[in-house]
Amino acid sequence: MNIYGLNSNGKFGEFGGQYVAETLMPALLELEKVFYESIEDDSFQSQYRAILRDYVGRPSPLYYARRLSEYCGGAQIWLKREDLNHTGAHKINNTVGQALLARKMGKKRLIAETGAGMHGVATATVAALFGMTCDVYMGAEDIRRQAQNVERMKMLGANLIGVELKSGTATLKDAMNEALRNWVATVENTFYVIGTAAGPHPYPAMVKAFQSVIGEEAKSQLKAACGRLPSQVVACVGGGSNAIGMFAPFIDEPSVALYGAEAAGDGIDTGRHAASLSGGSVGVLHGNKTYLLQDEYGQISDTHSVSAGLDYPGVGPEHSYMKSTGRANYIPIDDAQAVDAFQKLCRLEGIIPALESSHAVALAMVNAKKLSKDDIIVVCLSGRGDKDMDSVLEYLKKNA
Amino acid sequence: MIAKLFEKLSSENRAALVTFISCGDPSISFTKKLVKAVCESGADIVELGVPFSDPMADGAVIQASSQRALASGTTILSVIEMAGELRKDGIDKPFVLFSYFNPIFKIGVEKIAAKCKENGIDALLVVDAPMEESREITSVTEKFGVDFIPLAAPTSPLDRIEKISQSGSGFLYYVTVAGVTGARDSLPEHFARRLADVRKASSLPVAAGFGISNPQMARLAAESADAVVVGSRLVYMAHETLIKDGESAALNGVSNFVKSLYSQMLR
Numbered sequence: 001m002n003i004y005g006l007n008s009n010g011k012f013g014e015f016g017g018q019y020v021a022e023t024l025m026p027a028l029l030e031l032e033k034v035f036y037e038s039i040e041d042d043s044f045q046s047q048y049r050a051i052l053r054d055y056v057g058r059p060s061p062l063y064y065a066r067r068l069s070e071y072c073g074g075a076q077i078w079l080k081r082e083d084l085n086h087t088g089a090h091k092i093n094n095t096v097g098q099a100l101l102a103r104k105m106g107k108k109r110l111i112a113e114t115g116a117g118m119h120g121v122a123t124a125t126v127a128a129l130f131g132m133t134c135d136v137y138m139g140a141e142d143i144r145r146q147a148q149n150v151e152r153m154k155m156l157g158a159n160l161i162g163v164e165l166k167s168g169t170a171t172l173k174d175a176m177n178e179a180l181r182n183w184v185a186t187v188e189n190t191f192y193v194i195g196t197a198a199g200p201h202p203y204p205a206m207v208k209a210f211q212s213v214i215g216e217e218a219k220s221q222l223k224a225a226c227g228r229l230p231s232q233v234v235a236c237v238g239g240g241s242n243a244i245g246m247f248a249p250f251i252d253e254p255s256v257a258l259y260g261a262e263a264a265g266d267g268i269d270t271g272r273h274a275a276s277l278s279g280g281s282v283g284v285l286h287g288n289k290t291y292l293l294q295d296e297y298g299q300i301s302d303t304h305s306v307s308a309g310l311d312y313p314g315v316g317p318e319h320s321y322m323k324s325t326g327r328a329n330y331i332p333i334d335d336a337q338a339v340d341a342f343q344k345l346c347r348l349e350g351i352i353p354a355l356e357s358s359h360a361v362a363l364a365m366v367n368a369k370k371l372s373k374d375d376i377i378v379v380c381l382s383g384r385g386d387k388d389m390d391s392v393l394e395y396l397k398k399n400a
Numbered sequence: 401m402i403a404k405l406f407e408k409l410s411s412e413n414r415a416a417l418v419t420f421i422s423c424g425d426p427s428i429s430f431t432k433k434l435v436k437a438v439c440e441s442g443a444d445i446v447e448l449g450v451p452f453s454d455p456m457a458d459g460a461v462i463q464a465s466s467q468r469a470l471a472s473g474t475t476i477l478s479v480i481e482m483a484g485e486l487r488k489d490g491i492d493k494p495f496v497l498f499s500y501f502n503p504i505f506k507i508g509v510e511k512i513a514a515k516c517k518e519n520g521i522d523a524l525l526v527v528d529a530p531m532e533e534s535r536e537i538t539s540v541t542e543k544f545g546v547d548f549i550p551l552a553a554p555t556s557p558l559d560r561i562e563k564i565s566q567s568g569s570g571f572l573y574y575v576t577v578a579g580v581t582g583a584r585d586s587l588p589e590h591f592a593r594r595l596a597d598v599r600k601a602s603s604l605p606v607a608a609g610f611g612i613s614n615p616q617m618a619r620l621a622a623e624s625a626d627a628v629v630v631g632s633r634l635v636y637m638a639h640e641t642l643i644k645d646g647e648s649a650a651l652n653g654v655s656n657f658v659k660s661l662y663s664q665m666l667r
Contacts, residue, residue: 010532011631015533016533017533018530018533019501019528019529019533020528020530021456021457021527021530021553021575022530022531022551022552022553022555022556022564022575023527023553023554023555023556023575023578023579024555025530025531025532025555025556026556026557026560027555031402087536100439118571166464166467167467167471171416173454174454175455177455177456180461181456181457181458181580182660183647184457184578184579184580185577185578185579185580186494186578187576187578190553203454281506282468282505283502283505284501284502284505284528285454285502286454286456290504292502294502294506296503296506297453297476297477297478297503297506298452298502298504299453299470299503299505300453300454300502335586380505385659
C-alpha cells in the first residue's frame with residue numbers, strides 16, 4: 001500500500017520505470033530516497049505549504065462559470081483557477097516542491113525543459129527565489145511561438161538554451177532530450193526539475209505528489225460550496241501534470257468520472273496531432289514506458305498541436321495505466337475546438353485561458369451538453385493565455 | 401564467443417579493440433563495407449549501432465549520424481539482416497547490437513533476440529536499460545544464448561558495479577565519463593585507478609568507452625581495461641571523408657585509423 005499508486009517495482013502497472021543511462025541511476029535512487037523522506041516529513045510539508053500560500057497565492061479559487069454553463073446547456077461547469085497562481089499556471093506547485101528537494105540535496109543548479117514556457121518560467125522563478133542558477137532548454141519552434149515567456153525567463157535570471165534540429169521542428173521532446181544530455185554530464189551538482197508527470201521514476205510520482213494540491217483543494221472547495229463530489233473532473237493532458245494533480249484525490253472515488261483532453265491537432269485521422277493515448281502505442285521514451293506516438297520500428301513521430309505545452313509524443317505513465325484500466329477517459333480535442341473554447345471563455349467569462357487549458361474547457365463543453373443541471377463538472381484551468389495571443393491570432397488568420 | 405575472445409586475448413596480454421559503427425549512415429551497403437574494413441584492420445568486436453530518433457545519451461556526431469541513417473530508411477531489422485549477410489560473407493568477429501530500448505521493445509524483445517541469434521549477432525547492448533530494467537531483456541536473451549552487455553558509469557558505486565556485472569554476460573561496458581558520447585582530448589583524471597577498482601568489482605571483462613579518440617588515449621586505456629571502445633571519432637571520420645573524397649578514401653582512412661589503434665592494444 002502506498003499513496004502514490006505505484007507497485008513495488010516503482011511502476012504503474014506495466015508503465016513507468018527507470019529507462020535511463022546508468023550514469024543517472026545513482027542520482028535517481030538518491031532522489032527517490034530524499035523524496036520519500038521529505039514528503040512524509042512535517043517540516044518539509046510545512047515549508048512547502050507556506051510557500052504555496054504566501055508566495056504562490058494558494059488556495060486558488062474554484063469558480064462557477066455560470067454564463068459558460070448556461071451557454072452549453074446541461075451540467076454546471078466549475079473552473080479550478082490555476083491560472084491565478086503566481087507565474088500564471090499550475091507549474092509552480094511542482095517547481096516549488098522540487099526546488100526544496102534540490103536545496104535539501106545541496107544542488108545549486110537547476111535545469112528544466114519547457115514547451116509553452118510556463119514550466120521554464122516557474123523553474124526560473126524558484127531558482128531566483130532560492131538563489132540558484134537555472135538553465136532552461138526550449139525547442140526553437142517553441143521559442144518562436146512563446147516569445148513572451150522567453151523574455152520572462154531571461155528577466156528572471158535564467159539562461160535560455162535553444163534547441164535546434166537539423167531536420168524537423170524542435171519542440172518539447174527535443175528540449176527534454178537536450179536537458180537529459182546536460183544532466184548526464186552535470187548530475188553531481190545539478191537538479192533536473194522535470195515539469196511533466198513523465199520521465200523516469202520517481203518523477204511521475206513526485207510531480208503527482210506536488211500537483212495533487214490542485215485536486216485536494218478543488219475537492220474540499222466543492223464540498224464546501226455544494227456539499228458533494230463532482231460528476232466529472234476534466235483536465236488537459238500533454239505529459240499530464242495538471243491532470244494527474246487534479247485527478248489524484250478523485251481516483252479512489254468511483255462516482256467521479258475522470259476525463260483527459262488530448263491534443264488532436266489537425267485531427268487524429270490526419271496524423272498531425274499529439275494525442276499519444278488516443279492515437280499511439282506503448283513504448284519507452286525519456287525514462288518511462290508509456291503510450292507514445294511512434295512508427296512501427298519504434299522511431300518517435302513528429303507531433304503537432306496549436307498548443308506548445310501539449311505538443312509532446314509521450315504521456316505520463318499513470319495516465320497510460322488509467323487508460324489501460326479504464327479508470328480515466330482520454331478524448332482527443334482538435335485545434336479548432338480548442339481555439340473555439342478559448343474564445344468562448346474570453347467572451348462569456350472574461351477569462352483568457354492558456355491554449356493547453358482550452359482543450360480541457362472544450363471537452364467540458366462537449367460533456368456538459370450530455371449531462372443535467374444537477375451534474376457538476378470541475379475543469380482544471382491550468383494556466384492563463386497571455387502567452388498565446390500570437391498563436392491564436394496566427395491560427396485565426398490562417399483559418400479565417 | 402565473446403567470453404572465449406577475452407580468454408584468448410588475456411593469454412596474449414592484449415586488450416580487445418571494439419569499434420562502434422553507426423549503421424545505415426548513409427546507407428546499409430556502405431556500412432557493410434565499413435564493417436569489413438574495420439574487421440580486416442584489427443577490430444576484435446564490432447558494435448552495430450541502431451539509429452534512434454531521440455538519442456538521449458549521444459553527442460552531436462552520433463545524433464547527426466543517426467538522422468542520416470534514419471533518412472536512408474534504416475531500421476533495427478535492416479541492421480540485424482545486414483549482420484546475417486556479413487556472416488555469409490565470412491566476417492566472423494563478434495557483433496554487438498547497440499541500441500536504445502524502444503526499437504527493440506516495439507518489435508518485441510523475443511523477436512529481436514531470435515533474429516539476433518539467426519543472423520549471427522552475439523550480444524545486445526541497450527543504452528537505456530539499467531540493472532533495474534534489464535531483466536525483461538535478459539530473461540529472453542538468456543534463452544537464445546545471446547549475451548547482454550551491461551553498462552557501468554563513473555557515478556556507479558563499486559558495490560553496484562559488482563551487481564551490474566552479474567546482471568549480464570560477455571563484458572561490462574564502462575562509460576569512462578559522465579556525459580554523452582563524443583570524442584574528447586584526454587582520459588579523465590584518475591582513470592587507471594578507477595579502472596583497477598572497476599575491474600576488481602566486475603565479474604566480467606571491462607571495456608572502456610566514451611571519448612577515446614586517438615591511438616595515444618587508446619594505448620593508455622588498453623593498459624587499464626580489458627577492451628577499448630572507439631566510436632564517435634570513427635563515425636565522424638567515415639562521414640567526413642565519404643562526403644569529401646568518396647567511398648574508397650573513407651574506407652581507407654578508417655582502415656588506417658583502426659590499424660593505428662590496433663597497434664596500441666598489446667600491453
